[in-house]
Amino acid sequence: MKKLVLAIITLALFQFCQAPQTTDSTSSHGEDGWLTGTNEEKFDEIAHQLGGFSKTMVEVSYRYSELYWAGMDENWGYAEHQIEHIIEAMEDGLKRRPVRAESAETFMEEAIPAIEEIIEQKDKEAFIIGFRAFTSACNACHAKEGESYIVIQEPLQRLSPVRF
Incomplete structure (x- = not known):
């Protein structure tokens, strides 16, 4: 894309x-x-x-789901790959919509580095806990934007054929 x-x-x-x-x-x-x-x-x-930030969120949503399944599969290389692409998508989206930068600051400067550290640990149990915190950070960012009706939850189904 x-x-x-x-x-x-x-x-x-x-x-x-x-x-x-x-x-x-x-x-x-x-x-x-x-x-x-x-x-x-x-x-x-x-x-x-x-597009604006809505197209960014489509890509981030896909990457978020893939990140979750990568952690569940303990496919740490794929998890790192997804975080890299979440960062790229967010940075590109913030260039197009800099008004969103203040709301995204905590997510970009705290939530992403925290999940990156957890992925480096290669510990599924730590990942599950960290992913929940990551999800909360997504929802906090939405609330800062006045869009708390957009509630992110852990995916229930895989959409991608990628398996480890």
Whole structure:
């Protein structure tokens, strides 16, 4: 998903740089010319396609579930992989929506390092306890944003075929 987004951005920027630099360029770009309008309108559309924080939360939700199952399987390498991608997704989302940074600060500076330390221990029982604290941190962040109706819980079913 991240590679697709980066490819779209790279293609758009490349095409922008190759286009005559007028403020009123209205040529079409992209497969079948889906990216139309002035350069400003095109950049607005690219920003819209990247989305705000809701798209970040879709990726974080997936990674959160995979992190849980990695811990349950004691697949510590996969757990580390998921945390890396949670961090990347959050950082990218916070670039797009810096207004969320204050609410996410405790999560990013405390909850993530805490779960990283627990993963390094490679102890399933410690992971279960730590994951519950991690989940609480997710919900605390949602509450700070006035979205306490978004309640995160440990996953009940695997959605991914990844097994260890």
